[in-house]
Amino acid sequence: MHSESLRQSLKRQFAITFALIVREMTTRYGNKFGGYMWAVLDPVLYIMIMTTVFSAIARVPPLGRSFALFFATGYLAFYMYRSTSDQVSAAVEANKALLNYPVVRPYDTIIGRVVLQAATLFVVNIVLFGGLYLSVPFERIDLAPIFLASTIAITLGAGVGAANIVWFHLSSTYQQIWGIINRPAFIVSGVFFLPDSIPHPFREWLMWNPLVHVIGLFRTGFYPTYRASYVDMPYVLGLSVFSIVFGLFLVWLYDAQLREPK
Amino acid sequence: MIRLDRVTKRFKFKGEMRYIAKDVSFTVPRGNSIGLLGRNGAGKSTLLRLIAGTIKPTSGRIIRLSNVSFPLGFQGSFNGTLTGEQNVRFVARIYGHDTEELIDYVQDFAELGKSYYMPVKSYSSGMKARLAFGVSMGIDFDYYLVDEITAVGDSNFKRKCKRVFEEKLQSSDIIMVSHSNGSLKEYCTTGIVLEDGSLTYFNDIDDAIRMHNDNMARR
Numbered sequence: 069m070h071s072e073s074l075r076q077s078l079k080r081q082f083a084i085t086f087a088l089i090v091r092e093m094t095t096r097y098g099n100k101f102g103g104y105m106w107a108v109l110d111p112v113l114y115i116m117i118m119t120t121v122f123s124a125i126a127r128v129p130p131l132g133r134s135f136a137l138f139f140a141t142g143y144l145a146f147y148m149y150r151s152t153s154d155q156v157s158a159a160v161e162a163n164k165a166l167l168n169y170p171v172v173r174p175y176d177t178i179i180g181r182v183v184l185q186a187a188t189l190f191v192v193n194i195v196l197f198g199g200l201y202l203s204v205p206f207e208r209i210d211l212a213p214i215f216l217a218s219t220i221a222i223t224l225g226a227g228v229g230a231a232n233i234v235w236f237h238l239s240s241t242y243q244q245i246w247g248i249i250n251r252p253a254f255i256v257s258g259v260f261f262l263p264d265s266i267p268h269p270f271r272e273w274l275m276w277n278p279l280v281h282v283i284g285l286f287r288t289g290f291y292p293t294y295r296a297s298y299v300d301m302p303y304v305l306g307l308s309v310f311s312i313v314f315g316l317f318l319v320w321l322y323d324a325q326l327r328e329p330k
Numbered sequence: 331m332i333r334l335d336r337v338t339k340r341f342k343f344k345g346e347m348r349y350i351a352k353d354v355s356f357t358v359p360r361g362n363s364i365g366l367l368g369r370n371g372a373g374k375s376t377l378l379r380l381i382a383g384t385i386k387p388t389s390g391r392i393i394r395l396s397n398v399s400f401p402l403g404f405q406g407s408f409n410g411t412l413t414g415e416q417n418v419r420f421v422a423r424i425y426g427h428d429t430e431e432l433i434d435y436v437q438d439f440a441e442l443g444k445s446y447y448m449p450v451k452s453y454s455s456g457m458k459a460r461l462a463f464g465v466s467m468g469i470d471f472d473y474y475l476v477d478e479i480t481a482v483g484d485s486n487f488k489r490k491c492k493r494v495f496e497e498k499l500q501s502s503d504i505i506m507v508s509h510s511n512g513s514l515k516e517y518c519t520t521g522i523v524l525e526d527g528s529l530t531y532f533n534d535i536d537d538a539i540r541m542h543n544d545n546m547a548r549r
Contacts, residue, residue: 090419094412165407166409168401169400170383171424324386
């Protein structure tokens with residue numbers, strides 16, 4: 069490679085990221101660019117259906133007056149983590165053919181998917197809570213904790229996903245086990261309940277789950293009186309920064325193996 | 331110029347270590363087109379991918395002081411769900427090439443007609459080869475890495491390849507994997523023979539072909 073100036077390499081990075089995002093948007097839902105609206109509609113409709121079903125079963129929410137709002141806030145915070153982690157963990161495998169171009173590196177596929185996922189989730193948030201506001205008006209919205217919780221969820225998801233690119237590549241048994249263990253993850257993340265209501269010592273155990281903190285923080289943006297005093301910011305911030313650094317480090321370390329077949 | 335500096339590439343095959351290259355050092359100066367020869371499974375395509383940089387050596391390093399193309403094989407490096415035209419667009423973007431210009435060039439070169447706007451997974455291997463060939467020829471590289479691709483395609487297409495190759499050879503070099511002595515002699519001046527993990531460089535392609543034929547006769 070020629071030695072490039074910083075400006076040139078930034079320009080190249082931008083071009084490659086853009087090309088990968090366009091190809092994702094074109095192929096994820098059929099072969100039409102407009103098909104990508106399903107990436108927004110899919111979680112919006114899913115959360116709406118789940119919310120309706122659970123509102124019918126449980127009428128009294130642990131917080132506020134609307135079970136729909138309680139469930140939607142919890143599930144969306146969880147979904148931001150989960151969908152980013154799933155998308156990123158498949159980033160290299162899905163773009164394998166394109167790694168045949170030497171200018172495309174494995175971590176470019178990660179950058180592409182994280183950027184696209186963050187933008188998609190932004191739109192999902194707006195559509196979902198816009199729709200929800202029309203049906204169950206909430207008192208106020210505090211954007212700072214919502215934004216912070218979303219950033220932590222996406223960073224954590226990107227970090228876990230990046231590390232999983234390597235672990236999944238090395239062991240398909242691990243990939244199966246990861247899938248099974250993580251399926252019920254949203255039950256123990258506080259989507260349905262508040263950790264405040266969980267008795268000792270289970271509550272302390274629950275606090276190891278970073279998603280409990282993310283969901284709690286996210287909800288403080290919608291419930292002005294809810295303090296969520298259990299949210300340990302240094303813990304959850306530290307963990308998300310650690311996970312993204314560690315994940316990208318692993319991808320860098322295993323760059324050569326990732327380019328070869330499993 | 332491309333320099334291999336103490337390059338070793340090995341991988342486990344059925345529990346046994348196989349070497350493609352063992353502590354190999356050599357320099358390819360500009361102005362030489364190289365033919366890669368060796369029996370099936372000797373690692374010609376792997377060497378080509380090493381030179382391109384899409385895979386990494388186990389140890390040692392490869393220094394490229396030139397602009398090297400992606401390895402051009404009939405498998406193609408295309409995303410199957412994208413159409414031919416969308417794939418071309420992608421390549422133009424990542425190489426910073428004018429998108430519309432490359433799309434027109436490939437459309438003209440590959441002669442895919444309506445299939446140009448169909449997903450690549452519906453293509454025959456000949457069509458993929460034409461698309462791949464068009465894409466890489468539409469971008470200017472110092473070195474074109476070619477993996478057997480001239481073997482695919484009908485005689486019209488082969489004639490076209492020959493014409494564009496000759497044009498490109500004015501300012502670029504080719505590193506080519508081929509089992510056809512005719513193509514090797516036509517495009518390459520020097521040669522590399524791969525056999526049992528050792529790599530022998532010949533200044534004259536005829537000597538390389540002779541060595542390869544001797545190897546084949548031996549075993």
